Amino acid sequence: MALDTEKREFKIIGTRPLRPDGIDKVTGRALYGADMVAPGMLEGKILRSPHAHARIVSIDASAALALQGVKAVVTASDFSEAKGELMQNILENCMAQDKALYHGHAVAAVAATSETIAKQALKLIKVDYEVLPHVTEIEDAVKPDAPVLRPDRRAKGAPEGTPANITNLSNFGHGDLEAGFAKADLIIERSFRTESTHQGYIEPHACLASMGPDGKADLWCCTQGHYAVRDMCASFLGMSLSQLRVTASEIGGGFGGKTVVFIEPVALALSRKAGKPVKMAMTREEVFKASGPTPSSLADIKIGMTKGGKITAAHAKLRFQGGAFPSGTIDLGAMCAFAAYDLEAVRAEGFNVMTNRPREAAYRAPGAPIGVYPVEALIDELCIELGLDPLDVRLLNAADKGTKSSYGPTFEAIGLKATLEAAKAHRHYNTPLGPNQGRGVSCGFWFNFGGSTSVSMSVNDDGTVAVTEGNPDIGGSRASVGMMAAEELGIPYENIRTIVADTNSIGFNDPTHGSRVTFSVGLATIEAARDAIKKMCTRVAKIWDIDPDAVMWEDGHARPAGENAGNYEPMSLAEIAAIASKTGGPIAGHYEVNADSAGVSFGVHLADIEVDPETGFSTVLRYTVFQDAGKAIHPAYVEGQMQGGAAQGIGWAMNEEYIYGKDGLLQNAGFLDYRIPVASDLPPIEAVILEIPNPGHPYGVRGVGETAIVPPLAAVSNAVSRAIGKRMRALPMSPPKILKVIKG
Amino acid sequence: MVKVTIWGSLRAATDGAAEVEVEAQNFKQVMSELERNYPGLQAQIAAGASLAIDGKIYREAWFTPVYPDSEVVLMPFMVGG
Incomplete structure (x- = not known):
């Protein structure tokens, strides 16, 4: 969709109405991931590796299962085989398979009638580890004698001699660097270092999973993308998508770190095994040890500049470590490094290397x-x-x-x-x-970027409008989406209520990430409103017995499009809605799109x-x-x-x-x-x-x-x-x- | 024919060529022809790739048209936080 060519004076866009979730959040009425409860609910806890790198020789949960109140224990063998390398990595990060790859890596989980019993049970699970040499720093991980985390994850097509822990190679740029540097009056080359950081969201990961004996399941969780959670969990548990309904709670921050699963498939596996709902919530310590963080990095940068300040050539060598699994974030770092500049000769290259640290998760502009x-x-x-x-x-x-x-x-x-x-x-x-x-x-x-997006809106009999979208609101999107709907429909913002629906209630939506929601959900909302307007104009055309093209929408009213259309009193949205059942039934608008052009x-x-x-x-x-x-x-x-x-x-x-x-x-x-x-x-x-x-x-x-x-x-x-x-x-x-x- | 710019770390799959030509009229055909003509690109395209067409980034838009004078750049699959 292109920018509207007709210049318009906005009435609502650009104003600052009160946030629709404000009262709920300051009064405690808003429901976050850990607020969810269900009758007969169990508490789930995870046993995590005390080692940075260790082979798991055996896991004996018999003593834990014998403890009164313990209803289920799960390990890697309780999950289906994931399809594709990315999904295999995500599943292995949720539950270690043959090796614990970092300090805090999940190796087993237990569901019990109380958190106290679950914690006691964790102590009774006997894990026989063969401790392996570890590596946590970039410089060490590329050495010829470095411990190798996963030989099968080495970068495909990498030149001979590439260290085994290197998983991704990156190279972007254009122009003749040598010629560019020759034009410079001053060339400086320096090395830089950054450390891993965590997204630091206030709300730890939390969820409630409930699977019935018929295999149908519901999952409530704090996430940036409940459709992605559904897809990952269904894959890891061998379920069809329609059998797993995921509802996103209010979210206490995500910043990219809640675009992937950690505890959600574990809670579902425990619920399946125990036959009861299972609630799980990470402690802050677990959040740090086993979710997030960003890569750490080393960089060598060389830039040539004239005395007048013109950059003649620029070169970056970047090295990222993204934890114990492959990571493509190096590509994004290399692509962004010089993006602000108009350069004749530029190159950014680098690699990602595996280390015994938690799997990197996205963090704002990863x-x-x-x-x-x-x-x-x-x-x-x-x-x-x-x-x-x-x-x-x-x-x-x-x-x-x-x-x-x-x-x-x-x-x-x-x-x-x-x-x-x-x-x-x-x-x-x-x-x-x-x-x-x-x-x-x-x-x-x-x-x-944009991505797949679905929006639906229903025109109520009293002239108010319900907007249904599928992206958790982490930055005020319910307000901005409601404002765009109100602007397009020509009704007050207060007449709109926007909700975030579960995965069975509306079409697929990519997660709330990539700065995409106000762009793509907004775009879909505008189109859904235009769809509803078209239907309302058609109804009014029937009432007036004129051609639908002779009816136009302006300021929340259907009006004759010109003098030739006839002389009719404009009908407001509320007037059209009030008689909807008589003119053809409920009025709704919807739009589904894979939005580009962000x-x-x-x-x-x-x-x-x-x-x-x-x-x-x-x-x-x-x-x-x-x-x-x-x-x-x-x-x-x-x-x-x-x-x-x-x-x-x-x-x-x-x-x-x-x-x-x-x-x-x-x-x-x-x-x-x-x-x-x-x-x-x-x-x-x-x-x-x-x-x-x-x-x-x-x-x-x-x-x-x-x-x-x-x-x-x-x-x-x-x-x-x-x-x-x-x-x-x-x-x-x-x-x-x-x-x-x-x-x- | 459409010229497609290949990013540096994938050029081993195109015999070092920074730019290749494929017979294509839309996004899907560009990707299919790249995979067919340069099997070394299959793993990357299967794992995820985007196309920038005349400055706009498209992730999975099969039917987006491309023209002989379009600027087409193969890019990693874009994600965000």
Whole structure:
């Protein structure tokens, strides 16, 4: 669907109505994953590997099963064989097969009449492990003598001599690098490092599974995509899709980490075996040990620049570790690394390597933050060396409409230059800094995409409208979808109620990820509304006994399309709905689509940081986000996405990291030792929305949810580096690490 | 014929060619012809691949048309968080 060519004055789009889930969430009425209960419900718990890498010789659950109150124990043998490598990896991550691949890997699960009994039963399960050598760091995993996790997962088609733990190879770019570097006045090459971080959602994974003796099952869970949960679980349990109904609860954050299953198939397997509903909820420790996190990374970046600031060539070598399974996130990191720039000679290449860590899960713009960070940090260093303004240099090199992107396609209309110009003109950029303070700049990019989407809406007799969609609302989509329905139908927003339906109630929907929902569900909602309008116009044409084409829809009313159509009193939606049963029956609109044309998104961030030179403690003084939203449907939610992404990226830059000991065990599986920024750590984050319409959406919408986490890593790093007068090249920049660089 | 740009790590399957030509009029035909002419691409396409057609990224849109002057770029299957 293309951008509506007729310029329209929006009445509802762009306003800030109250969020429909607000009262439920502040009063405790909203039901999250762990709030679900059922009669006769059992509690499920998982036994996890105490080793980083070990062969499972045998599992003896007889003593656990003998404990009063224990109703079932499951292991890998209780699941069907998954089809395809990706699904096999997901299943093996849910339940170890012949080997435990990381500290915390699930090896068995138990269902009992209470959580206390379930925990006792876990202690009675005897697992005979053969402990194997482990590897948790990228540098070690590529050594010739490194322990090999899965020989059959080595990158297919990899050149001879490629280390056995390397699973994915990546290479994007164009142009003659050698010729490009020959044109440069200054070439700098540096190495960078980032650590794994967790999505840090407040709500741990939780679900309730209930399977009857007839094989029909229901599953309630917190997830970003209940259709994907259904498909994965049905596959792992050998069920047909129609026999498993999945309902998504309210969700306390996901950020990509709830696009895959962890405990859900385990709960279903326990319920099948026990014949009773089984509830499972991860502890925070389990969340850290066995869900998420992001890859960690090493990067070597080389950029050539003229004295005037023009980039002549750019090269990145990226190495990601995505845990104990293959990961394609390296591709996304390599594609995003230089996407903000119009370059004649550019190449980003790299690989993913397996280590004895939990399987990587998506996190907001997966791969982009750690692909972009080293590039933006090196550009800042070049700007300092050449005495150039960092925003001027980015404007000089910025990608624009017609630019051949660093990952291949040519950009359509994009908003990067407008975003950079807005940052340069903003008062933030022109405010003087004090002692020990630095200002950092960074660009960021994310693709956004659409995907399969279904929307249905029913026109009620009283003129209100029920909108049914299938994407869990993690960022305000019920509000924005309701606003688009109201705008298109021409009725008040308050007359719309939008719900997220279960998997049996509406057609398939891709998960809430990829910044896709406001774009694609919005697009489908607009089309569903137009479908309903067409039906209402047809009904009115019959009442007026004129041709349907002679009836038009305007401001919530069917009207004669012109003087030749006749002189009839317009009929409102409510008037048409009230007599629907007499004119042909209920009126509904629906639309199903695999939406494409999601416009790419760019952001620019400014960060002011003060560093205490005595302690290395850094304080974010001011932070401003500039981002192209295409069209902001509900600006408060758009600002929230921009602020939330920035806050998470600041945490990634300053404090957050998975820490493994030499024993391969995770050392900081809790929020006391894994430090995420809280409200008191951050200043108000100013969000500046730009609106360069996406030509692929009727209202011009672009996704906004992910781009905002991309720039903060470099923006903060550049600010700290400028504040201390020395260059930081590793994240996180916790006070001891900053102090170490200051002390030199 | 339609020119398709192949990303770097897949070029071993196209004898190092960064760009190949296939006889195709839509997304599905592009993918089928790539698999038929370059069997080394089959594993990647089966595991998931997208096409950027004139700047827009399509994931599974079989009937999206391509024309001889279309810019077509083979890309990894796009996912997000």
